[in-house]
Amino acid sequence: MSKPRIATCSLAGCFGCHMSVLDIDERLLELVDVVEFDKSPITDIKKFDGRCRIGLIEGGCANEENVAVLRAFRRHCDILVSLGDCATMGGIPALRNLVPIDECFREAYIDGPSTHNPAKIIPRDVELPLLLDKVRPAHEIVRIDYLLPGCPPSADAIWAAVTALLSDKPIDLPYQLIKYD
Amino acid sequence: MASEDINRVVGEIGLRHGRERWRLMDIVRDVQERLGAVGPEAVDAIAGWLGIARVEVEGVVGFYSFLSSGQRGRVVIRLCDDVIDRMAGYDAVRAAFEGALGVKVGETTPDGEFTLERTACIGMCDQAPAALVNDVVVTNLSSDKARVIVRMLRDQKDPSKLVHRFGDGNNSHPLVRSMVENNLRKAGPIVFSGQTRGEAIRKALAISPAEVIRAIKTSRLRGRGGAGFPTGMKWEFARAAAGDRKFVICNADEGEPGTFKDRVLLTELPDRVFAGLTIAAYAVGAAEGIVYLRAEYAYLRRFLEQVLEKRRADGLLGRSVCGKPGFDFDIRIQMGAGAYICGEETALINSCEGLRGEPRNRPPFPAQRGYLGCPTVVNNVETLACVTRILEAGPATFCERGTHQSSGTKLLSISGDCTLPGVYEVDMGITLREVLELCGGEDAAAVQVGGPSREMVGPAEFHRTIDYDDLATGGAVLVFGPDRNIVEIVSAFMEFFVHESCGFCTPCRVGTVLLKEKLDRVIAGRGEPKDLEDMLELAETIKQTSRCGLGQASPNPVLMTLRSFRPVYDALVKPDPHGYRRGFDLQASLREAERVAGRGSQQHQEGVP
Numbered sequence: 170m171s172k173p174r175i176a177t178c179s180l181a182g183c184f185g186c187h188m189s190v191l192d193i194d195e196r197l198l199e200l201v202d203v204v205e206f207d208k209s210p211i212t213d214i215k216k217f218d219g220r221c222r223i224g225l226i227e228g229g230c231a232n233e234e235n236v237a238v239l240r241a242f243r244r245h246c247d248i249l250v251s252l253g254d255c256a257t258m259g260g261i262p263a264l265r266n267l268v269p270i271d272e273c274f275r276e277a278y279i280d281g282p283s284t285h286n287p288a289k290i291i292p293r294d295v296e297l298p299l300l301l302d303k304v305r306p307a308h309e310i311v312r313i314d315y316l317l318p319g320c321p322p323s324a325d326a327i328w329a330a331v332t333a334l335l336s337d338k339p340i341d342l343p344y345q346l347i348k349y350d
Numbered sequence: 351m352a353s354e355d356i357n358r359v360v361g362e363i364g365l366r367h368g369r370e371r372w373r374l375m376d377i378v379r380d381v382q383e384r385l386g387a388v389g390p391e392a393v394d395a396i397a398g399w400l401g402i403a404r405v406e407v408e409g410v411v412g413f414y415s416f417l418s419s420g421q422r423g424r425v426v427i428r429l430c431d432d433v434i435d436r437m438a439g440y441d442a443v444r445a446a447f448e449g450a451l452g453v454k455v456g457e458t459t460p461d462g463e464f465t466l467e468r469t470a471c472i473g474m475c476d477q478a479p480a481a482l483v484n485d486v487v488v489t490n491l492s493s494d495k496a497r498v499i500v501r502m503l504r505d506q507k508d509p510s511k512l513v514h515r516f517g518d519g520n521n522s523h524p525l526v527r528s529m530v531e532n533n534l535r536k537a538g539p540i541v542f543s544g545q546t547r548g549e550a551i552r553k554a555l556a557i558s559p560a561e562v563i564r565a566i567k568t569s570r571l572r573g574r575g576g577a578g579f580p581t582g583m584k585w586e587f588a589r590a591a592a593g594d595r596k597f598v599i600c601n602a603d604e605g606e607p608g609t610f611k612d613r614v615l616l617t618e619l620p621d622r623v624f625a626g627l628t629i630a631a632y633a634v635g636a637a638e639g640i641v642y643l644r645a646e647y648a649y650l651r652r653f654l655e656q657v658l659e660k661r662r663a664d665g666l667l668g669r670s671v672c673g674k675p676g677f678d679f680d681i682r683i684q685m686g687a688g689a690y691i692c693g694e695e696t697a698l699i700n701s702c703e704g705l706r707g708e709p710r711n712r713p714p715f716p717a718q719r720g721y722l723g724c725p726t727v728v729n730n731v732e733t734l735a736c737v738t739r740i741l742e743a744g745p746a747t748f749c750e751r752g753t754h755q756s757s758g759t760k761l762l763s764i765s766g767d768c769t770l771p772g773v774y775e776v777d778m779g780i781t782l783r784e785v786l787e788l789c790g791g792e793d794a795a796a797v798q799v800g801g802p803s804r805e806m807v808g809p810a811e812f813h814r815t816i817d818y819d820d821l822a823t824g825g826a827v828l829v830f831g832p833d834r835n836i837v838e839i840v841s842a843f844m845e846f847f848v849h850e851s852c853g854f855c856t857p858c859r860v861g862t863v864l865l866k867e868k869l870d871r872v873i874a875g876r877g878e879p880k881d882l883e884d885m886l887e888l889a890e891t892i893k894q895t896s897r898c899g900l901g902q903a904s905p906n907p908v909l910m911t912l913r914s915f916r917p918v919y920d921a922l923v924k925p926d927p928h929g930y931r932r933g934f935d936l937q938a939s940l941r942e943a944e945r946v947a948g949r950g951s952q953q954h955q956e957g958v959p
């Protein structure tokens with residue numbers, strides 16, 4: 170029987186959650202024994218190769234590309250897990266939700282204290298995905314099966330969740346793993 | 351206006367009200383009326399006069415919807431925007447006002463003459479659509495009347511000139527002069543009977559306060575304001591509470607949309623309400639009483655002041671009431687300033703103290719520590735009118751009516767899709783079907799009993815009864831015919847709570863907004879079955895974690911209709927085949943970015959692998 174597949178993605182996140190995935194350290198070897206990584210920055214595989222058991226979502230949706238990727242994950246994965254506070258709540262990127270988009274652009278490309286842009290050009294290349302009016306948590310875009318809190322969730326929490334999902338056991342996270350104060 | 355002038359105006363108003371901090375509401379209200387705003391300079395002047403911080407004044411100005419820091423027009427037109435008014439043609443009236451004035455709701459005309467606003471229920475649902483023009487109530491509006499009103503206001507400048515024909519009863523009293531109609535359709539044997547002024551008080555004063563309380567307990571009278579707390583017990587707590595200074599307050603805030611029976615009582619039977627308050631004062635040992643009158647009923651104020659004045663002259667108020675040595679009692683009227691939450695008794699007390707109308711934590715209950723920290727009884731207008739009848743005719747006459755748990759009669763304010771909207775005094779325990787027959791609303795597809803805070807009932811449940819065991823109500827009965835859209839009504843109710851939440855606690859302030867957003871998505875056809883479950887869960891959270899009755903009741907429109915009108919909701923939702931959230935509208939959320947980028951979206955939404 171072929172190994173179950175896992176996919177991961179980083180949408181509007183900082184890759185911190187992926188670093189935390191890597192933080193499971195040598196258990197990574199255990200993991201690759203029992204699963205196959207599909208589309209993921211870890212493998213640099215860009216396209217889904219097949220049906221996945223689990224999709225790990227880092228980050229919320231800030232632009233149209235995030236939405237498209239997330240929807241593709243929903244179509245290709247049995248279970249989606251929102252990984253970390255950006256995916257579950259929008260997180261830091263969602264701070265821009267209070268600011269109109271053109272103001273965001275002006276600050277980012279023209280007025281920002283570290284910006285050098287004498288021509289005052291705001292990039293608008295068609296290659297650049299358009300921003301959504303607001304950064305949204307993943308579960309507002311597609312159905313999400315599990316939410317794992319933390320910024321980032323600890324490697325132990327991720328390990329506990331993923332191994333439970335792979336073995337069809339209920340996820341039972343001890344309080345210590347999801348306590349953040 | 352120059353700052354010296356502002357200082358002078360504030361000084362004059364201040365002198366009238368004194369320097370006590372709890373007179374802040376009166377001062378701010380008068381300043382608003384004179385200057386059309388309580389701007390920064392006025393705030394400074396008021397804070398200086400009372401010796402309090404600016405922010406305390408600003409906090410009050412910001413809280414009440416009839417107060418504003420920005421300049422309002424000389425004439426403020428407030429359109430009553432509740433469900434019943436919408437059914438009666440609010441939109442056309444609004445459009446006509448907007449057209450005639452050349453401004454939108456929320457704006458002021460450039461000449462500073464007119465401000466057009468919307469406001470929550472002003473207690474005129476039986477003669478909707480209605481509006482307030484400054485203090486003047488205009489009823490039964492239509493688009494042509496709206497245009498005539500604007501023309502007349504431009505010509506004559508004086509809103510009181512808008513009234514040509516007076517309403518019935520005391521609405522034509524020289525100090526009221528209002529077009530409001532009482533629409534009293536059914537006068538019953540308790541509240542609307544017995545007219546011997548002074549009799550109830552004399553009977554009360556002939557027995558001891560403890561005996562008065564016993565009489566009220568024997569009558570099994572329960573509060574008519576909605577919560578149904580036993581009145582005798584409340585008085586007993588206040589009587590037993592430690593302290594020499596006690597207060598009794600008449601709650602005339604009547605803010606629950608669809609309720610207007612207290613207005614009719616205050617118009618026709620103010621003496622019986624004041625008598626009830628006087629008896630309450632005697633029973634608990636209070637020397638001071640307050641009537642908290644909602645700003646929307648300001649047109650009744652001078653009339654009520656005169657009634658009080660007459661009572662003083664006749665020895666029914668003042669020193670040694672009715673010649674009873676040692677029982678001194680007087681009543682003052684405290685005006686509200688447009689906040690539904692101020693009907694909640696602890697918020698009301700805060701408002702009387704010149705604070706923001708935010709509810710207090712309970713305990714301590716007002717009967718222990720209320721107005722100015724003193725034991726305080728708060729009773730509804732109708733409760734007090736019942737008290738008068740009980741003392742007059744004896745408790746037995748009262749509990750002959752109604753049921754054991756819910757004795758006496760109840761005033762209902764009926765409006766909506768029925769032929770005879772108005773006020774009805776019916777026996778407690780009456781079935782909804784009987785009520786509908788009385789008012790000509792037999793065709794009803796749904797009836798909201800108790801206003802947005804309570805319950806929506808469908809035809810299958812019209813056998814249910816109006817009393818504290820089943821459909822408890824402050825008196826509002828909103829009748830909806832078969833053509834009405836239930837979920838739209840629910841959305842309008844939620845809008846009311848979103849607007850009226852005092853904002854103190856998060857579940858109510860934020861939860862109501864989230865609930866309304868979800869509901870509106872469902873109404874727009876973008877809901878999934880799971881949204882209904884989410885709504886139930888959110889509603890339960892709001893109910894359990896809100897601090898006061900407003901928050902606890904705020905999810906009821908959703909909760910109650912999800913229970914009794916579930917098929918309506920089920921028909922609106924469907925699952926998405928891919929597991930996408932149907933509530934998310936990609937096109938709409940890209941619109942702003944497309945405008946900024948000056949191009950459309952280039953991504954093939956489904957094409958990305």
Ligand SMILES: Cc1cc2nc3c(=O)[nH]c(=O)nc-3n(C[C@H](O)[C@H](O)[C@H](O)COP(=O)(O)O)c2cc1C
Pocket residue numbers: 572573574575576577578579581601602603604605606690691692693694695696728729730731733734898899900
């Ligand atoms: C949000 C809210 C609004 C209320 N509005 C009113 C009101 O307008 N009039 C009223 O008499 N009671 C109102 N009440 C009930 C009062 O808090 C209080 O229970 C009542 O005035 C007590 O008088 P009663 O025992 O005679 O009914 C309201 C309660 C809440 C929670």
Ligand code: SF4
Pocket residue numbers: 181182183184185186187227228252253254255256260261319320321322
């Ligand atoms: S949750 Fe924290 S670690 Fe994860 S993507 Fe967001 S900011 Fe980075």
Ligand code: SF4
Pocket residue numbers: 691708709850851852853854855856858859896897898899900901902
């Ligand atoms: S429940 Fe709502 S109205 Fe009541 S205190 Fe909290 S925020 Fe204010």
